[in-house]
Amino acid sequence: MAEFVVLWERVQEVQFSDDPDKIIWKWTANGVYSSKSAYAIQFVGSYCTFNTSALWKAKAEGKHRFFAWLQVQAKIQTADNLLLKGIACDPEVWFLVREWTGGLITMPLPGVQVEEWWNLSLQAATAENRSKVAAILIYTGWNLWNERTEEFSRGLHNQLYEF
Incomplete structure (x- = not known):
């Protein structure tokens, strides 16, 4: 009552x-x-709409491939929480990765979902480079996610520092 x-x-x-x-x-x-x-x-979210063959064939450890599979489907809870709080990845990182790979990696465009960017990145690669591109995307995403979640848990997300 x-x-x-x-x-x-x-x-x-x-x-x-x-x-x-x-x-x-x-x-x-x-x-x-x-x-x-x-x-x-x-039917949104009820089935996978991207080609997973490049992801699972990438020359990366199983835990990293599994992470990427979740990431492409926007199922990484911590990453989603960071984005909701306005904490996004600095595009400078992807510019440096693109430069380091000699243009092999495409830059993520603003407003483009991870799945779409993954597909665009792999479509731009030659058949022999797809597993290499997939591995670079996977490891870069994994390391960024680890760094961002670690700094967020330590309360450093508002501080500027160099990696």
Whole structure:
């Protein structure tokens, strides 16, 4: 009964406006519902949409390949939390990796999901370089993730320092 009274008091504090409600469907660009978008969103995340063969054939340790498989699907919880808090990877890192590999690695573009960037990076590579590119992406992602989560856990995420 006490919980009901507390709920009632909170509901009484809610201020409603006279403006009409506006319903926006977040699964389309224009905000309008369509059955096509409803069917499409029904299956998002239920199956893997990227070609995993390059990932599993990469010359990297199993734990790193497994990490990359989760990362490409946006299933790395800590990385997601860091992004939600506005702590993103400095693009300078990927510029240096691209320079170090002689342009073998493509830079991640703003707003591009990891899965799409993974696919674009591997499509740009020749057949003989795909496993090398995949390994570089995997190890770079692994090391960045480890460094960022470690510095976040130590409370250093707001401090500038050199690696």
